[in-house]
Amino acid sequence: MEWNERLQRIIDYVENHLQRKQEPIDQREISVMAGCSFDFFQKVFSYMNGIGFSEYVRFRKLTLAGYDLKSTDKRVVDISYQYGYDSPTSFTKAFQQFHGMTPKEARNGNVRLRVVPKMQIFEKQRYAWKLEQKPGFRLIGKSVWCADGQKYSKIPEFWSDCQNSGVFSRLISLGTGDPGGLFGLCRYGDSPAGEIEYSVMAAADGPLPEGYREIRIPEAAWAVFDCRGAVPQAIQSGWKFLQEEWLVRYPFEHADCPELEWYSIGNSYDKDYLSQIWIPVIDGHKEKNR
Known part of the structure; x- marks a missing residue:
């Protein structure tokens, strides 16, 4: 299996765990899918995509949290735990750094929230x-x-x-x-x-x-x-x-x-x-x- 196929599987795994299962991402599973150690995978991911893997996952969490705040009645505390934050305070701080406003302001105001879309890994180009x-x-x-x-x-x-x-x-x-x-x-x-x-x-x-x-x-x-x-x-x-x-x-x-x-x-x-x-x-x- 080529690297791009492995990487797409990992991206799909991340999305499935964040949006459907709402479970923590298991580094061991990623290591198995990547066919290498998790540390080495992170280095390759960063080199190929210009963004660290943990940063990408964090950006996706905060993007999805923004969707939840605007489209559901979930409490901020529930959303914070859903996306793996230890407390509503740490979630609010991360949310504000990412979106430029607090979760309360995002929910109550007619505001624009930042979006980092799901990464799409295209089939590897073959150049003639x-x-x-x-x-x-x-x-x-x-x-x-x-x-x-x-x-x-x-x-x-x-x-x-x-x-x-x-x-x-x-x-x-x-x-x-x-x-x-x-x-x-x-x-x-x-x-x-x-x-x-x-x-x-x-x-x-x-x-x-x-x-x-x-x-x-x-x-x-x-x-x-x-x-x-x-x-x-x-x-x-x-x-x-x-x-x-x-x-x-x-x-x-x-x-x-x-x-x-x-x-x-x-x-x-x-x-x-x-x-x-x-x-x-x-x-x-x-x-x-x-």
Whole structure:
């Protein structure tokens, strides 16, 4: 059984014990499901998910406690013991730190409560990649600037804005690439803040529309990685894979050219939707043969 399958079983076990059985989570059972010691499991969980296992469980308890407070007449003392707190006082303190208000305020007021949803472990991606020499081409489109730490929220927002404003459909109609589709282009700026310029573009040969910009991509060799699944999750998972594994090991030098994302024409929410990451590389074998 692969790690992702084991982890999904453990997540389901946690939810079952918190919501249905309302029983404490047994570390020994988790160790058996993980196939390793509980301490080692916690280290792997934290590394893979960016959050500690105990913290995730605590966040889920307090999320569910918020649901109970707003949707039932259970007493605070009963809810506190239900989710494993030694006393209503310790529960109230944890609840306030998480939600920003006391249980009483949450129950009586028209307030927004914080939610940490159940973690979903997707089937492990299998990445196919190839080296491909491509001639130079011209991209046209729109750009936005964002801080590096905001890219996973700002870039999907920018795509949504392009769709709503008609930029998306305009670029599709102007595109002359074969195959068709749109590109995402990412470049780091020179500012101390390390801002990123991200562009949504299409390969096009015609006149440049007013308000649009163009970028010339030179002839280059590309390492092209297929990402299968709905976006933006599939493309974000692809970048994570590249940053954690391929980019630290690949035997090529990075060419002086922006990295690209390519999005095919089709239903971008489909589980089989194809997007790609293009990394410009200097092919050492090709250089030697010149």
